[in-house]
Amino acid sequence: MTVRPTWDPAQYLRHADHRSRPFGELLARLPEPPPRPTGRIADLGCGPGHLTALLAAHRPGSRVTGLDNSPEMLARARRDHAGPTGSGGRVDFALADARTWTPQEPYDLIVSNAALQWVPGHADAFAGWLDGLTPGGVLAFQVPGNFDAPSHTLMRDLAAEPRWRDRLGGVLRHADAVLEPAAYLDRLTSLGAEADVWETTYLHLLPGEDPVLDWLKGTGLRPVLTALADDPAAADTFTREYRDLLRTAYPRTGHGTVFPFRRIFAVARRPAAERRPTADRRRRPGS
Known part of the structure; x- marks a missing residue:
């Protein structure tokens, strides 16, 4: 069963400082703009738009479009961040699904932060996205690499129990939601991009009671x-049981709760001088 999540921007933003940190690391590794910039940037899976605004500040004068498939997230983004920037650029937002989106004009930069893990087979879209860049343009993304962490495995194990299986079977993502860093490097370089791929594990120290559960309620x-939205009692029961499992996996200390979080980053630049492979660039068997 496939379920498209309903998003709660306020819940998502409760841990905005920790969630924003990887985006700052991604921005820090971006190369200079291409020789003849168009001033067009896409933020694919922009969520509530706070990082889209940060992206616009990083590239003054650009027109940045945040794209998302959640009406709730887009409403919050437009309310808080849409409009002209002080540097002469503009931030706007549009409804789009990363599973089907293709660039309709040349972009200098396509960015996706913590969104592609929701897109099955997203690496197959890299060729089209790279083709949508200006020469010297960049595709940059960050995805969680923690699908084998207790926060995910405990949730999947609980959902697979007989009393939940009929309602939650196939709802949750598994470890194959993202590729390993070496696989991303292979896919991007095979498409002719100059790629930089790396990973970082953050040790978030979260305050409060049951902060890991609170984090995951937003993602x-x-x-x-x-x-389970049509059955609040069932949703409460599942959440309570999951909370108890998280308390054991992520014990609270006198300084807070440590939440290790591995993330995978990639920055792929389309060469300024075209020298891309002419072979079939579709997904290769076994890749």
Whole structure:
């Protein structure tokens, strides 16, 4: 069963400082703009738009479009961040699905932060996205690499129990939601891009009671909450049982709760002088 999550911008933003940190690391590794910039940037999976605004500040004068398939997220983004920037650029937002989106004009930069893990087979879209860049343009993304962490495995194990299986079977993502860094490097370089791929594990120290559960209510738990939205009692039961499992996996200390979080980054630049392979650039068997 496939469930498209319903998003809660306010819940997502409760941990905005920690969630924003990887985006800052991604921006820090971006190369200079291409020789003849168009001033067009796409933020694919922009969520509530706070990082789209940060992206616009990083590239003064650009027109940055945040794209998302969540009406709730887009409404918050437009309310808080749409409009002209002080540097002569502009930020706007549009409804789009990363599973089907293709560039309709040349972009200097296509960015996606913590969104592609929701897009099955997203690496197959790299060729089209790279083709949508100006020469010297960049595709940059960051995805969680923690689908084998307790925060995910405990959720999947609970959902697979007989009493939940009929309602939650196939709802949650598995470890294959993202590729390993070496696989991303192979896919991007095979398409002729100059690629830089790396990973970082953050040790977030979260305050408060049950902060890991609170974090996941804004992200990984959304498919469960959406699937059980018509049965609040069941949603509460699942959440309570999941909370108890998280308390054991991520014990609270006198300084807070440590939440290790691995993330995978990639920055792929389309060569300024075209020298891309002419072979079939579709996904190769076994890649």
